Amino acid sequence: MLKVNNIDVYYADVQALWDVSIEVKQGEIVSLVGANGAGKTTLLNTIAGLLHPTKGNIEFLEHDLTVKPNHRRAALGIAHIPEGRRLFPEMTVKQNLVMGSMSREAKAKREESMDWVFSLFPVLKERTWQAAGTLSGGEAQMLAIGRGLMARPRLVMMDEPSLGLAPNLVEDVMKITKEVNSQGITVLLVEQNIMHALRVCNRAYVLETGRVTLEGPGEELLTNARIKEAYMGI
Amino acid sequence: MALFGQTFITGVLMGGIYAIIAIGMTLVMGVMKIINLAHGALMMVGMYICLVLFEHAGLHPYVALIPTMIALFIIGYLLQKYSIGRVSGVETIIPESQVLLTLALGLAITEVIRVIFTSNYQIIHPALTGEYWHLAGMTIEIPYLIGFVIATIFVALLHFFLARTDLGQSVIATSQDKDAAVYMGINAERITNFTFGLGTALAAAGGVILMPLFYLYPHVWHPYLMKAFVITILGGMGSTVGALSGGLILGLAESFGSTYWGPQWGEVIGFIIFLLILLFLPGGLKRIIGR
Amino acid sequence: MKKGLLSILVVCVVALLAIPACAPAKPSPAKPSVEPIKVGMNFSLTGSKAKFGEMNMNSATLAFSDFGIDRINDRPVKITEEDNRSEPATAKSAEEKLATANKVDLIIGGYSSSCTEPMTSAAEDLGIPHIIVTGSKDAITGKPLEWVFSGPRVPASHYGDAMWEFIDEVIIPGGVKKVALLYEMTDWGTSSAKSLRPKLEERGLEIVYDSKYNSEATDFKPMLSKVKAADPDMVIPVSYLTDAGLLVRQATGLELDILAWIGQAGGYTMPEFAELAGKDANLIFSTTNWNPKAAWEGTLNGIKWSGKKYSDEYVEKYDTEPDYHGAQGYAAGQIAVDALLRAAEAGNTINRESIRDALDNTDLTTVMGVIKHHKWTDEMGHHYYHQGLPPTYVIQWQDMAQEVVWPEDAASVDYIFPAPLLEQ
Numbered sequence: 001m002l003k004v005n006n007i008d009v010y011y012a013d014v015q016a017l018w019d020v021s022i023e024v025k026q027g028e029i030v031s032l033v034g035a036n037g038a039g040k041t042t043l044l045n046t047i048a049g050l051l052h053p054t055k056g057n058i059e060f061l062e063h064d065l066t067v068k069p070n071h072r073r074a075a076l077g078i079a080h081i082p083e084g085r086r087l088f089p090e091m092t093v094k095q096n097l098v099m100g101s102m103s104r105e106a107k108a109k110r111e112e113s114m115d116w117v118f119s120l121f122p123v124l125k126e127r128t129w130q131a132a133g134t135l136s137g138g139e140a141q142m143l144a145i146g147r148g149l150m151a152r153p154r155l156v157m158m159d160e161p162s163l164g165l166a167p168n169l170v171e172d173v174m175k176i177t178k179e180v181n182s183q184g185i186t187v188l189l190v191e192q193n194i195m196h197a198l199r200v201c202n203r204a205y206v207l208e209t210g211r212v213t214l215e216g217p218g219e220e221l222l223t224n225a226r227i228k229e230a231y232m233g234i
Numbered sequence: 235m236a237l238f239g240q241t242f243i244t245g246v247l248m249g250g251i252y253a254i255i256a257i258g259m260t261l262v263m264g265v266m267k268i269i270n271l272a273h274g275a276l277m278m279v280g281m282y283i284c285l286v287l288f289e290h291a292g293l294h295p296y297v298a299l300i301p302t303m304i305a306l307f308i309i310g311y312l313l314q315k316y317s318i319g320r321v322s323g324v325e326t327i328i329p330e331s332q333v334l335l336t337l338a339l340g341l342a343i344t345e346v347i348r349v350i351f352t353s354n355y356q357i358i359h360p361a362l363t364g365e366y367w368h369l370a371g372m373t374i375e376i377p378y379l380i381g382f383v384i385a386t387i388f389v390a391l392l393h394f395f396l397a398r399t400d401l402g403q404s405v406i407a408t409s410q411d412k413d414a415a416v417y418m419g420i421n422a423e424r425i426t427n428f429t430f431g432l433g434t435a436l437a438a439a440g441g442v443i444l445m446p447l448f449y450l451y452p453h454v455w456h457p458y459l460m461k462a463f464v465i466t467i468l469g470g471m472g473s474t475v476g477a478l479s480g481g482l483i484l485g486l487a488e489s490f491g492s493t494y495w496g497p498q499w500g501e502v503i504g505f506i507i508f509l510l511i512l513l514f515l516p517g518g519l520k521r522i523i524g525r
Numbered sequence: 526m527k528k529g530l531l532s533i534l535v536v537c538v539v540a541l542l543a544i545p546a547c548a549p550a551k552p553s554p555a556k557p558s559v560e561p562i563k564v565g566m567n568f569s570l571t572g573s574k575a576k577f578g579e580m581n582m583n584s585a586t587l588a589f590s591d592f593g594i595d596r597i598n599d600r601p602v603k604i605t606e607e608d609n610r611s612e613p614a615t616a617k618s619a620e621e622k623l624a625t626a627n628k629v630d631l632i633i634g635g636y637s638s639s640c641t642e643p644m645t646s647a648a649e650d651l652g653i654p655h656i657i658v659t660g661s662k663d664a665i666t667g668k669p670l671e672w673v674f675s676g677p678r679v680p681a682s683h684y685g686d687a688m689w690e691f692i693d694e695v696i697i698p699g700g701v702k703k704v705a706l707l708y709e710m711t712d713w714g715t716s717s718a719k720s721l722r723p724k725l726e727e728r729g730l731e732i733v734y735d736s737k738y739n740s741e742a743t744d745f746k747p748m749l750s751k752v753k754a755a756d757p758d759m760v761i762p763v764s765y766l767t768d769a770g771l772l773v774r775q776a777t778g779l780e781l782d783i784l785a786w787i788g789q790a791g792g793y794t795m796p797e798f799a800e801l802a803g804k805d806a807n808l809i810f811s812t813t814n815w816n817p818k819a820a821w822e823g824t825l826n827g828i829k830w831s832g833k834k835y836s837d838e839y840v841e842k843y844d845t846e847p848d849y850h851g852a853q854g855y856a857a858g859q860i861a862v863d864a865l866l867r868a869a870e871a872g873n874t875i876n877r878e879s880i881r882d883a884l885d886n887t888d889l890t891t892v893m894g895v896i897k898h899h900k901w902t903d904e905m906g907h908h909y910y911h912q913g914l915p916p917t918y919v920i921q922w923q924d925m926a927q928e929v930v931w932p933e934d935a936a937s938v939d940y941i942f943p944a945p946l947l948e949q
Contacts, residue, residue: 048417050413050416069421070416071416071419071420071421071422072419073419074417074418074419075419079417080417082413082414082417086411086413086414086417087411087414088406088407088410088411088414088415089410089411090406090410091403091406091407091410095403095406098400098403099403099404099407099415099418099420100418102400102404102418102419102420103419107400147418151418151419236750237750237751237754240746240747240750240779241747241750244744244746244747245747248743248744345571348571348575352579353571353575353576353579354576354797354845355576355766355767355797355800355801357770357797357800357801359800359803363803364774364777364778364803364804364805366778366779368780373746373778373779373780375746375775375778444743447743448743448767448771449767449770449801451575451576452575453571453572453573453575456573456741457741457743488744489744489747490747492738492742492747492748493747493748493750493751496736496737497736497737497738497739497742497745497747497748498710498736498737498738498739500739500742500747501739501741501742
């Protein structure tokens with residue numbers, strides 16, 4: 001479904017990604033794990049179109065993404081749930097959800113999608129008329145995910161969805177991720193919480209200083225000695 | 235009592251007209267996070283277009299309003315797309331280079347108009363100019379009343395547009411978080427161009443409303459730009475209700491100030507309010523009235 | 526055929542281009558390069574007062590071309606313009622630039638008093654002759670200045686000399702007792718009001734409303750409502766143009782019931798006033814320092830001129846009627862031309878000193894009347910230096926035209942009084 005082929009990405013003069021290749025297949029949950037500054041968010045932002053690779057290309061369902069303007073990616077079926085959630089704080093929950101469905105296909109299914117999102121996150125329904133800026137952290141994350149789902153995406157990219165959440169909420173977010181995936185939506189997940197990320201995913205890529213150093217099924221990596229040593233302190 | 239009533243009515247009517255001029259600025263400021271100093275000059279261009287339409291096509295300003303707004307929408311859109319927008323995000327020595335660019339544009343536009351139309355005062359006397367209503371010892375200048383009604387209709391339409399349409403909501407979303415709007419598939423650049431065009435068209439509407447009441451010359455916009463600026467700060471960025479209430483407050487403050495404190499103080503009061511708001515209510519009225 | 530034409534055209538163009546290039550090659554007597562005589566103009570060409578500044582300057586420039594002095598003593602006369610943007614600080618720096626960078630020999634300029642004052646003090650400091658055109662605050666010539674001359678301007682407190690006669694002989698006998706005094710808040714308005722007050726009071730007129738206002742405001746109804754509540758018989762306003770038009774229009778709308786509205790020149794004498802105020806302009810009085818109907822004429826540099834001729838010429842060239850601001854500009858031009866010619870005649874080198882000396886001895890009939898730069902003291906005890914005193918008039922708007930109604934011997938029509946705002 002999504003193929004990132006040998007890309008190099010620079011921030012100004014500093015190279016952030018080195019010859020990175022990943023693949024996400026239809027129906028999978030794929031996690032990108034690694035330390036802070038390893039290049040996970042850079043990779044997501046490049047797929048989202050905020051950064052442009054100097055080498056390599058990105059394919060999504062037969063489209064070459066590197067030549068599409070960034071606001072077009074939503075219409076192709078990629079929803080980006082950015083780090084920090086980036087809700088529209090002064091708009092209501094409902095208005096935020098509406099903003100998630102601006103592409104033509106999504107617009108046609110707006111009512112239906114909203115019901116679906118409300119059934120996934122009943123708490124949002126209670127908060128329909130509340131300004132997004134007044135939601136609690138967990139609710140805000142649900143809204144961010146819900147807003148992404150409103151686009152009727154085929155691929156959801158989640159950037160640090162559990163960042164800043166209480167531990168019990170982190171569990172919820174992982175549950176939600178599974179739930180989203182069970183609706184037939186492919187998920188590309190970036191997580192610093194490596195235990196959660198590996199447990200929830202089908203496959204994972206480990207990024208270190210801008211390079212892919214390991215890849216494999218989640219359970220397999222969970223038992224990988226190097227991972228244990230480097231990230232779990234075992 | 236008649237004096238109080240007269241002062242009140244004058245303030246309210248003027249305030250409505252201020253609001254429509256300011257609302258364009260507040261929209262642009264919301265979306266672009268800059269003060270558009272060309273706003274007043276663009277309003278003035280609208281007034282000259284209205285003048286030409288009146289003198290050569292015989293259109294009453296209230297009829298010329300629509301073509302003038304369309305023309306200014308296009309001018310604003312193109313100006314943003316090919317000039318101001320290009321400077322966005324470009325690293326320059328001065329961080330607010332866009333603001334400086336709008337200032338330069340405003341001055342350049344004024345000079346171009348001066349070359350074409352000279353700095354002579356232009357006055358038109360369309361039907362209804364100088365017509366009054368006398369009511370319980372008070373006087374209402376009819377073009378003021380019509381201007382106020384037109385202004386409030388536009389403010390209401392704009393409010394509805396922003397709150398109820400996808401395009402309007404995209405404008406709001408872009409003004410709250412541009413990057414997030416792009417994630418949503420909103421073409422933020424086009425929204426910015428559109429907003430600039432819309433803001434310009436509304437300023438032009440404000441200018442056209444003034445045509446049967448006042449006179450026109452290339453620098454006519456100076457006080458209106460300042461007032462729009464004050465109202466923007468007063469009302470809060472990107473808020474229609476804020477701009478309307480800001481306009482009314484400013485109109486009333488000026489009117490009551492000049493009646494009861496002395497006519498030379500009328501305009502000073504606006505700036506005193508401006509200072510007080512900046513010091514004690516930096517978010518503007520928006521913070522109080524919600525949105 | 527086409528090609529043939531084209532080549533002829535090309536040859537022509539090349540020839541034309543070549544001529545100036547060839548010119549220096551012509552054998553010519555080695556002439557010492559002559560410095561032109563430079564005349565600087567310092568006016569408000571942009572900004573809020575641009576309208577008046579333009580008229581001042583166009584007229585002054587017109588005088589130079591009318592009286593045919595493009596050369597004096599084999600030195601070409603060159604005019605340098607500076608725009609002071611109607612801002613006092615810029616007016617000062619423009620004056621300094623003209624004097625030091627452009628090295629002009631004489632400066633003409635000054636519309637608003639707030640710009641004229643810094644201009645003239647700069648001229649005095651730098652030792653360059655300056656002819657004031659309009660800037661009318663009394664104090665501008667209230668101290669002895671060596672380099673500043675004020676022929677065509679009328680000091681603000683003398684704008685009304687003809688009006689006081691009119692008030693004494695027509696207005697007061699006509700039953701006016703209470704007066705409202707409105708004046709714009711810059712130097713001009715406040716100094717005018719200051720001199721109006723004692724003169725109103727000494728005539729037993731009661732000032733029932735007295736306030737300054739911002740001439741750039743757009744809605745005067747709050748102020749006018751208070752005027753109406755004070756119930757005056759007469760309004761005396763000191764206004765620029767746009768405020769004049771709006772005041773009259775809005776006062777009429779408020780049904781202000783008065784016997785006379787007597788403007789203190791400024792906007793009330795401008796042709797645009799009638800456009801701004803429309804039919805409400807009718808019967809409005811104003812003092813004025815000039816009107817094309819005033820019968821001044823004469824000969825300068827062998828060329829005949831008259832007020833009417835100047836006015837017609839101005840209309841033809843600039844497509845708008847000049848008012849007294851224009852006449853003041855023209856008169857300033859006449860004074861400058863006369864001074865330059867006399868400086869040359871006396872066999873002097875034309876420089877700042879000889880121009881100053883010539884201006885000291887000016888005694889010239891201009892479109893503004895007879896001008897002398899002398900020292901005098903008025904009945905209020907104000908001293909004036911290098912100051913002329915052009916005569917003044919009272920005009921009344923009748924059928925959308927300005928008519929001279931006072932002094933009676935100069936009147937073009939009879940005055941109409943009482944002169945209410947409302948159409949009866």
